[in-house]
Amino acid sequence: MQMSEFNQAIEAAKRQQRRMLLWLGLGFIVVACFVAAALIASRATPIQVLPETINQDAQINVSRGLALIIDHHLYSLSDSAEVEASAPGYQTAKQRISESSFGKVTQITLEPLPAQVVLKTSLEDNKTSWYIDKKLTAISNTLETSLERGDYSITASHPYFEPISENYALKPGDVVEKTLSMTPISGELSLSTQPAGAAVSIDGEEVGQAPMSTSLPGGRYSLQIHKAGFETITDSIDITQTAKQVSRQYRLQAERARVNVSVSPVGGTLTVNGIDTPVADVIKIEANQDAVLKYKKSGYFSQSQRVNLKQGESTDLNFELKKEMGKVVIESTPQASVTISGKAIGQTPLNLTLDALPQTIRFDLAGYRSETRTITPTAKSTSSVSVNLLTEKQARLQEAPRSYKTYAGDEMQLFTANDTIIMGAERSEAGQRANEFIRKVTINRPFYAGVHEVSNQSYAQFDKSHSGGPNLPATSVSWLEAVRYANWLSQAEDLTPVYKINGNSVTHINDQADGYRLLTEAEWEWLARKAGRSAQTVFVWGNDKTIPPKAANIADESAKGSVTHYVPRYNDGYAGVAPVKSMKRELSGLFDMGGNVSEWTHDSYSLTVPKQGRTYSQTLDTTLVDEHVVKGANWRSGTLTELRASYRDGASQPRDDIGFRLGRFVYGGQ
Structure with missing residues (x-):
């Protein structure tokens, strides 16, 4: 019988499928043979896991590379491989095996995991002490700890319970979890009273009369001892491991009255x-x-x-209690606003009735320093508070020290004159120069002046390259470097700098600043001729042309031959510059204005003739020129002209006989 075309097609497909399966089977056999041949061709690498006791139970796997593990042997088709070894109770470990180690025994050591121990009690007061091998480890209801393998004795001890000790043989990675059942200790309370027969209650339950004894498990107990006609006694006791026998004796006190x-x-x-x-x-x-x-x-x-x-x-x-009130009279000069304990009250004078409690009274007036007083009023008498307010300037002057040392170490002295100085000299004065113009200046702004010229030691803190004997005055310093030093010192003491300096020039002078500066020419001359005197003088030491001993370091007998002019029959002990304060203190209280070194002043050097009849104020010169006024004689000075306090000169360059002295206003503003 001839098959249909459909059946013929199915049969053909089946034959084709059988042929495909046959070829796949043959391919698998070829690949298997190839792999087997490769494995046989490669050298097997034995892997031993340490410690030896876990070698047989350890698991070994390939974590990286083309390789197989067969019976603790590595068979690798790649240049290297990474294997991972693990065993119960031990930490997993990885190890890379390179081609050079193939065929050799590779050992991988695993570290044991600690055993985890969790022991609990049924108690909740966190008074259980845990001891491991007699060493206190924790005080808590639960012991949680990690232990290395080994044998341990663990004890749980509680003041009110019998201690429990258990022994544990711990292996790596063991987990022990257990709840311990603790047995209360058994103790005894013995109690007596005087007089006897008092009723005894323990934790609110009456248990008998004193004297008595009773057995009690470990714990804390509240006692009450009461007897008619006597005060009740309340006490507490503890029955513990260390105090199982507790004895109490009470002396009852007669019952008191109650309010x-x-x-x-x-x-x-x-x-x-x-x-x-x-x-x-x-x-x-x-x-x-x-x-x-x-x-x-x-x-x-x-x-x-x-x-x-x-x-x-x-x-x-x-x-x-009834509130106490007191009358308070509040006054001030001048009139000011008053706040009491932060509440605005009004203007002085005030007559108030206040609570008899501490009252903080504050006085405020624009332009004046606020004042605060604290009083406690009383009903017994009228309290009074009276203050004299000071302007901010007056307050700052009052607070200003009479003298102090600067940040650099030089001493400053306060001057609070309300005075005038007639600067310069008349044509008739011997030694007078044409530039010594007569000028009347009022000195009425409180200011500080350096007790002596700035020393090398002080100046070197600003300019590290500056050298010279530490106690000698700083010389060969330009006017610009002197005012740079003044600004540096102002900033070091949080004062407002006077000079604004841009590059190598002063661009602005703040005449309202309270920082350090050079003395003005008027201040310098007032200090040299008028300060500490009833009338101004010609010389620093007075009007006598004969120089007193140690009055000033000038060109004396020892300078003969080294200077053009010298003062005969005078010897100050120094042929050149002297340490500051080597001469006698001058009438102003300062040193060395009459000699040693001449001094830069703040003022620009000018030959403008002052207006006749005008009185000038104590202000800072704000003109900006290169030449500045130099005042005072120095160790080279030997003529009558130079020794007079009115002598002035102009200079623009530093010299070895010019130094400087600092000044500053006590406060800024006029």
Whole structure:
């Protein structure tokens, strides 16, 4: 019978499928043979897991690379392989095996995992002490710890229970979880009273009369001992491992009287017969005796009450204090605004009635320093508060020290003159120069002046490259470098700098600043000729042309031959520059204005003739020129002209006989 075309097609498909399966089977056999040949061709690498006790149980797997593990041997088709070894109770470890190690025994050491121990008690007071091998490890209801393998003795100890000790042989990775059942200790309480027969209650339950003994498990207990006609005694005891036998003896006190106290306002102080007593609803007092109870609180009139009660008797006392007020008169000069405890009240003068409590009174007036006073008014008398307000300048002057040392170490002295100086000299004065113009200047702004010229030691803190004897005046310093030093010192002391310097020039002078500066020419001349004197003088030491001993370091006999002019029959002890303060203190209280080195001043050097009849004020010259006024004689000075205090010169370059002295206003502004 001939098959249909459809059946013929199905039969053909089946034959084709059988042929495909045959070829796949042959391919698998070829690949298997190839792999087997490769494995045989490669060298087997034995893997040993340490410690040896876990080698047989360890699991080894390939984690990276084309390789197989067969019976703890690595067969690798790649250049290297990474294997992972694991065993129960040990940390998993990985190790890379390179081609150079193929065929050799590879050891992988596993680190043991710690055993986890969790021991609990049924207690909840966190007083259980846990000891591991007799060493205190924790105080808690539960012990949670990790331990290395080994043998351990673990003890749980509680003050009220018998200790429990258990031994554990721990292996790596062990987990021990257990709840320990603790047995209360057994103790005994022995109790007696005088007089005997008092009822005894333990934790609120009456258990007998004293004297008595009773067995108690470990724990803390509240005792009450009460007997008619006597005060109840309350006490507590502990039955513990170290104190299983507890003995108590009580002497009963006769029952006292009771005072039920109420107070208003609260927060005061209660005394009984002069002894401070905590304010409570019930106060116990001795029976059949006078007792004075006093209640007091700040701002209120205190109140006292006397009682005498029989044994066991009680009474009620109520203290209601009345607020105490006091009259206060508040005045100020000049008139000012007043705030009391932060609340604005009005303008002085004021007549007020205030609570008898500490009152903080503040006085404020624009332009004046605020003042604060604290008083406690009283009903017994009128209190008064009176203040004289100072302007901010007056206050700062009052606070200003008479002298102080600068940040760099030089001393400054305060001058508070209200005076005038006639600067310069008349044509008729011997030695007078044409540039010594007559000028009248008022000196009325408080200012500080350096007690001596700035020393090398001080200046070198600003300019590290500067050298010279530490106590000698700083010389060969330009006017610009001198004012740079003044600005540096101002900034170091948080004062407002006077000079604004841009590059190598001063671009602005702040005449309202309180920082350091050079003395003005007028200040310098006032200090040299008028300060500390009843009338101004020609020379620093006075009007006598004969120089007193040690009055100034000038060109003396020792300078003969090294200077053009010298002063005969005078010897100051120094042929050249001298350390600061080597000569006598001058009438102003300063040193070395009459000699040693000449000094830069703040002022620009000018030959402008002052206006006749005009009085100039003590202000800072704000003109900006290269040449500045130099004042004072120096160790090279030997003529009458140079030794006079009115002598002035102009300079623009530093010299080895010019130094500088600092000044500063006590406060900024006019």
